[in-house]
Amino acid sequence: MDETPRWALPLLFAGQAQKEIQHNEALVVVDALLHGRVESADLSAPPGAPMVGQCWIVAAGASGDWAGQADTVALWTEGGWRFVAPRAGLRVAAADRDHALFFDGTLWRSDAVRGDGVYLDEERVVGPRMAAIAAPSGGGVIDAEARSTLMDILAALRTHGLIAT
Incomplete structure (x- = not known):
């Protein structure tokens, strides 16, 4: 075995010449993936002037230097x-979105x-916090106040997406 099973990081061998090359290559990949951040997942061609260390998720239809690399981290x-x-x-983390992306084994999701909230199957089920609902007061018209x-409670639950409208 000459590489690690999960990320294909190069392994060193006893007596290997220029071990620093293999070691440095492994560190570059670890550096990119540890607490990873991509600039975007929407580009199918390399950006014009990338900075060392920047990453992208290669979109479908990749071209140029990215041809054949769809879904990889570039x-x-x-x-x-x-x-x-x-x-x-x-x-x-995706710099151009308000959320992270994860790979489920087949697709980036x-x-x-x-x-702006919590999503389940791409549908928002919890939204931003709303103002507090005032407690009922008085007592002369209890039924009207209770209703x-x-x-108000039902409206808040619907707004948050916790119950259907």
Whole structure:
């Protein structure tokens, strides 16, 4: 075995010449994936002036230096493009979105927790916090106040997506 099973990081061998090359290559991949961040997952062609260390998820229909690399993580290094095939469970923050992306073993998917709420099957089920519902007061018209409060509670639950409208 000359590479690790999950991320195909190069392994060192006893008596190997220029071990630093293999070691440095492994560190570059670890650096890209550890607490990963991609600039975007929407580009199918390499950006014009990438900075060393920047990453992208290669979109379908890849072209140029990215041809044949759809769904991989493309990392710009001092030596050019490096591509890492995603494994199930890989999660990266996406700079151009308000949420992370994760690879389910087949597809890149949007994370459930996003800036505007929590999603289940791409449908928002919890939204931003709303103002508090006032407690009923008084007591002369209890039925009307109770109905009004219940309607406010139902409206808040619907707005959050917790119950259907």
